[in-house]
Structure formats: C-alpha cells, structure tokens
Amino acid sequence: MKTLIVEIIEPKRLGELVTVSKEFCDTPDIVALGAGDVPGVYNKAWQTEETISANLVPAIAELIQKEEYQVVLFSASTVGAGLAGPVAAKLSASVVSEVIGIEPDLVVRRPMYGGKAVATYKITATPAILTIRRKYFEPAELEGTTAAETLTIAEPLVSLIAEKQEKSEGVPLEDAEVVVSGGRGMGGPDNFSMLQEMAEILKGAVGASRGAVDEGWAAPTLQIGQTGKIVAPGVYFAVGISGASQHLAGIANAKCVVAINKDEEANIFKRARFGIIADYKKIMPALNNVLREE
Numbered sequence: 273m274k275t276l277i278v279e280i281i282e283p284k285r286l287g288e289l290v291t292v293s294k295e296f297c298d299t300p301d302i303v304a305l306g307a308g309d310v311p312g313v314y315n316k317a318w319q320t321e322e323t324i325s326a327n328l329v330p331a332i333a334e335l336i337q338k339e340e341y342q343v344v345l346f347s348a349s350t351v352g353a354g355l356a357g358p359v360a361a362k363l364s365a366s367v368v369s370e371v372i373g374i375e376p377d378l379v380v381r382r383p384m385y386g387g388k389a390v391a392t393y394k395i396t397a398t399p400a401i402l403t404i405r406r407k408y409f410e411p412a413e414l415e416g417t418t419a420a421e422t423l424t425i426a427e428p429l430v431s432l433i434a435e436k437q438e439k440s441e442g443v444p445l446e447d448a449e450v451v452v453s454g455g456r457g458m459g460g461p462d463n464f465s466m467l468q469e470m471a472e473i474l475k476g477a478v479g480a481s482r483g484a485v486d487e488g489w490a491a492p493t494l495q496i497g498q499t500g501k502i503v504a505p506g507v508y509f510a511v512g513i514s515g516a517s518q519h520l521a522g523i524a525n526a527k528c529v530v531a532i533n534k535d536e537e538a539n540i541f542k543r544a545r546f547g548i549i550a551d552y553k554k555i556m557p558a559l560n561n562v563l564r565e566e
C-alpha cells in the first residue's frame with residue numbers, strides 16, 4: 273500500500289513511523305517537517321520548514337490526493353494530532369488516532385475508555401490516516417539520508433507575528449526514561465522541589481496528576497493522563513497520587529511504576545511494581561540521599 277509519513281525531523285519519532293510503515297510497504301514516502309538532512313531512506317521525500325498547521329494542511333492534503341496514498345502516518349504528538357484531523361476532514365478520509373497495534377489488511381488497535389479497553393478497527397476506505405502513539409513501536413535504525421524537494425505551500429493562510437518560547441529545562445516529559453510525578457498528596461507546591469531533585473539525579477522529568485494541576489501546584493503542561501500527556505518511561509514514580517483511571521491512562525505503557533502513598537488502599541498500588549506505604553515527606557529525602565550516592 274502506498275504510504276506517506278509526515279513527521280518532524282527527529283530520528284526516534286521517524287524511526288517509529290518507519291517501523292509502522294513496513295506493515296504496509298517496503299519503502300514509504302515522507303513529508304519531513306523542519307530543517308536539516310532527512311534521516312533514512314525513502315522513495316520520495318518532501319521537506320518544509322513551515323510550522324503552522326493551518327498552512328501545512330492544504331499542501332499535505334493536496335499531496336495525498338495527487339500521489340494517491342493509501343496510508344498516511346503521523347505521530348500521536350501535538351504536531352501530528354494537529355495535522356491528522358484537519359487533513360482527514362479536508363479529504364473526507366477516516367482517521368484513527370493513538371494507534372498502538374497494527375495487523376494485516378488495515379486492522380488497527382487503539383486504547384479506549386481511558387486505556388481500560390483496547391478497540392480493534394478495520395479500515396475499509398483509503399486513504400487511512402493514522403496517528404501512532406509514541407513508544408509502542410521499536411524505532412527502526414535510520415541509515416543514510418534522502419534528498420528532499422521543497423513542499424510547495426501555495427498561499428499561507430496564517431502568518432506568525434510573534435513567538436514566546438516557553439521555558440523548559442531538562443528532558444521533555446514524553447521522551448523521559450524516568451518520570452517523577454506528584455499529586456494532590458504533595459499538600460502544596462513547595463515540596464515539588466523534592467520531586468525535581470529526584471528527577472535531576474535520575475536525569476528524568478517531573479510530571480503531575482490533574483489533582484496537583486487543579487490546585488495550581490504544577491503547570492498544566494506537566495499533567496499526565498487522559499486529558500494530559502501520555503508518557504512511557506522505564507520508571508514512573510507516583511508520589512501522593514491516588515491512581516484514578518484517568519491518570520493511569522497516561523502511564524499505560526510505563527514499564528515499572530513505583531508508588532509512594534500513605535493510604536495502603538490507594539488504587540495506584542494495583543498498577544505499581546513497587547509500593548511504599550508511607551508519608552512521602554519521610555521517604556523522598558531518604559531516597560534522594562541514597563540515589564545521590566549511587
């Protein structure tokens with residue numbers, strides 16, 4: 273099946289989509305977003321430095337129609353989700369988001385009910401537009417580069433007049449191998465510094481439950497869960513988090529969950545591989561001391 277990948281130039285993300293594309297074709301085409309070499313070998317490649325989805329959507333939709341792609345793959349990221357829906361609407365095409373599994377004949381799987389169930393869909397019309405959830409597919413090793421022609425954007429509909437960069441330090445949450453998250457049980461914003469300290473020692477990132485975000489103790493960009501970010505770290509520390517299903521939906525693919533909660537009945541312990549029933553204020557400083565010495 274003729275397949276197009278649309279993704280920012282980031283080897284891991286591209287590698288994941290290349291792995292998925294192999295289910296449909298030998299060598300996919302690509303629209304690479306951003307500047308620089310396009311890593312990997314593609315049949316045909318286009319490239320653009322345009323960042324505004326309103327301007328990208330008509331160009332990508334036109335390309336899909338012209339080249340008659342049957343499958344179009346985006347990452348289930350802010351960029352991918354921002355493009356996939358509008359492109360699908362423009363083409364009256366079907367879109368399945370947050371895909372976590374692919375089977376032959378355009379059968380795809382995605383989580384539903386906040387990760388409590390997995391739905392299986394058979395797509396019967398093409399182009400099939402899929403957003404692929406991060407870290408569910410082993411990224412292919414991308415060797416070499418492909419020369420790309422510039423993607424023509426006929427008439428920009430929107431222009432950028434000002435940009436304010438959000439200050440973010442350290443590893444991005446979605447890519448972090450260790451995430452240290454705090455919930456309402458933190459009792460206030462000050463003790464988030466303990467989580468920050470652990471994240472720094474382990475070269476990870478700090479996250480939060482909606483409970484903590486709603487209290488104003490953590491930025492909304494740190495929220496993990498159904499209405500927040502989806503993370504898939506090797507180790508996830510849940511500190512003072514009860515383990516509501518909407519929170520667990522954001523950590524379904526975390527490998528090892530370590531929960532610290534003073535309530536032994538807390539739901540988070542059902543998801544945790546290691547559980548510490550204690551007041552985090554006693555445990556976190558001790559843990560940080562040990563980890564610092566390691």
Ligand SMILES: Cc1cc2nc3c(=O)[nH]c(=O)nc-3n(C[C@H](O)[C@H](O)[C@H](O)COP(=O)(O)OP(=O)(O)OC[C@H]3O[C@@H](n4cnc5c(N)ncnc54)[C@H](O)[C@@H]3O)c2cc1C
Nearest residue numbers: 455456457481482483497498499500512514519534535552
């Ligand atoms: C449509 C919808 C979408 C939602 N989306 C999300 C989402 O994306 N992400 C999300 O997280 N939630 C989401 N929620 C909210 C979710 O249902 C919970 O309300 C929320 O996750 C609770 O946050 P929490 O666990 O931090 O707080 P709480 O449920 O209040 O739990 C606090 C925990 O801290 C423990 N604790 C208290 N003091 C200490 C201490 N000193 N030491 C150790 N443990 C302590 C308590 O025992 C308790 O288990 C959503 C809800 C809805 C309805």
